[in-house]
Amino acid sequence: MSDFRVGYIYSLAPIHCGGEGDLGNILEIAREVHTNFPYVPGSSLRGTLRDEVKLQDETAADILFGKELDKQGQMGVHQVWFGDARLLWVPMRTMSMNGGRDVFSWVSCHSLIRDHAIIAQQSSVIFPNQAVGTSPGTYLVADAQIQVTQMSTEQKQATSLAGIWPNSLKNAVQPTWEKNRIVLPDADFQVLMEHSLWTQVRNKIQDETTGANQAGSAEVFWTDVCIPRDTIFYFSWGYSLLKEKPVKPEQHDLLMGVLQGLFQVGGQANVGRGWVQGWTNNAASPSHVKVGV
Numbered sequence: 001m002s003d004f005r006v007g008y009i010y011s012l013a014p015i016h017c018g019g020e021g022d023l024g025n026i027l028e029i030a031r032e033v034h035t036n037f038p039y040v041p042g043s044s045l046r047g048t049l050r051d052e053v054k055l056q057d058e059t060a061a062d063i064l065f066g067k068e069l070d071k072q073g074q075m076g077v078h079q080v081w082f083g084d085a086r087l088l089w090v091p092m093r094t095m096s097m098n099g100g101r102d103v104f105s106w107v108s109c110h111s112l113i114r115d116h117a118i119i120a121q122q123s124s125v126i127f128p129n130q131a132v133g134t135s136p137g138t139y140l141v142a143d144a145q146i147q148v149t150q151m152s153t154e155q156k157q158a159t160s161l162a163g164i165w166p167n168s169l170k171n172a173v174q175p176t177w178e179k180n181r182i183v184l185p186d187a188d189f190q191v192l193m194e195h196s197l198w199t200q201v202r203n204k205i206q207d208e209t210t211g212a213n214q215a216g217s218a219e220v221f222w223t224d225v226c227i228p229r230d231t232i233f234y235f236s237w238g239y240s241l242l243k244e245k246p247v248k249p250e251q252h253d254l255l256m257g258v259l260q261g262l263f264q265v266g267g268q269a270n271v272g273r274g275w276v277q278g279w280t281n282n283a284a285s286p287s288h289v290k291v292g293v
Contacts, residue, residue: 003238003286006120006162007259009040009085009276010169011233014198014226016273017044017266029197029225032086035111037193038227040085040265045235048265049082052258060251079247080255083236085265088116088161089181090196091230097138097145105133105180106232107141107196109189113159116234120162120281125154133182141182141192148182159183161232163281166260177232198228226273239286249285256283 017030017040029038046065054061062068066078089106096103110127117124131139132155133148140146151159159181165174184192241247259278266274 003240004236005238005280005282007082007085007235007237007278007280008088008161008163009045009233009235009265009278010173011227011229011231011274011276012262013229013272013275014224015040015231015266015276016224016226016268017041029227036190037087038197039087040227040233040235042082042084042235044265045085046082048263049255049258052263053255056258057251057254060254063245063247063251064255077242079241080239081237085233085235086112086115087227087231088112088234089177089232090193091228092141092192092196094182095140096135097140103135103139103180104176105139105141105182106177106230107182107184107189107192108159109184109186111186112189113183117158119234119236122160122162123154123158125152125158127155127183127185129185131182131184131188134179139182143195144188144192146182146184146188151181151183155183161234161281163279166277166279168277173230196228198226199224224268237280241286247286252285256280 015029017038018028030041031038050061050065053064064078064080087108089108092105092107094103094105095101113127114124116122128149131146131148132151134151134156136148136150138145138147164170239247259280260283262275262277264274265276268274
């Protein structure tokens with residue numbers, strides 16, 4: 001029987017996983033080819049978790065993730081795998097035209113909800129070609145005015161997350177998320193994604209007078225593009241146990257402690273980027289799995 005699970009990460013700081021499309025002094029991020037949506041590559045997620053486990057038990061890290069490449073060119077076989085972490089809910093400040101007030105909402109789209117439902121093995125529904133949400137009304141989202149109709153019970157179930165939210169998010173974030181969600185058609189979400197990414201301009205301070213430049217003046221050095229904090233991602237993961245030296249319960253528990261805690265993904269950790277809270281829909285030991293070589 002195969003072992004297939006779903007994990008989630010909630011960004012507590014902007015995330016920057018470098019991409020290949022840097023334009024001049026703009027530091028781009030990794031994007032999916034078919035959607036152009038930013039994501040966290042599975043290799044980045046796996047590497048982070050491996051490093052965190054290794055800090056506590058190097059032997060456990062080698063058993064779970066396989067030994068790293070040695071001088072003889074030999075590598076170990078991994079027993080736990082991780083897929084890409086894809087966008088599911090992106091935070092966006094909106095203004096409700098009904099009450100003229102700012103509302104913090106999470107926005108998603110049909111294809112993201114559909115793909116998550118498949119991975120999480122949940123029932124999927126057909127969404128109308130218009131915005132639906134948990135709080136109906138007229139909203140200003142970025143530069144667009146959107147009429148949001150009431151989300152049905154079936155649609156709410158289709159947008160739910162598998163498993164139980166972690167305690168750190170259950171009492172504050174989860175109730176807010178449940179009340180403030182908007183699902184858009186894919187085309188509208190594509191447009192709004194242009195306004196939802198987090199950017200920061202970094203300046204280079206001049207330390208001497210050179211021509212027209214004066215000491216203490218600044219010029220643009222580079223611009224960071226990041227996935228904003230409060231974004232919710234999902235990813236697939238699971239075990240593929242070996243017949244010889246399979247993962248032990250204590251090694252699984254060590255991985256769960258890391259996966260369901262705080263960890264850092266992506267670059268620029270020195271400026272506080274990439275901190276996330278993780279959790280999973282299934283934290284059971286993989287001792288029942290009968291696959292592998």
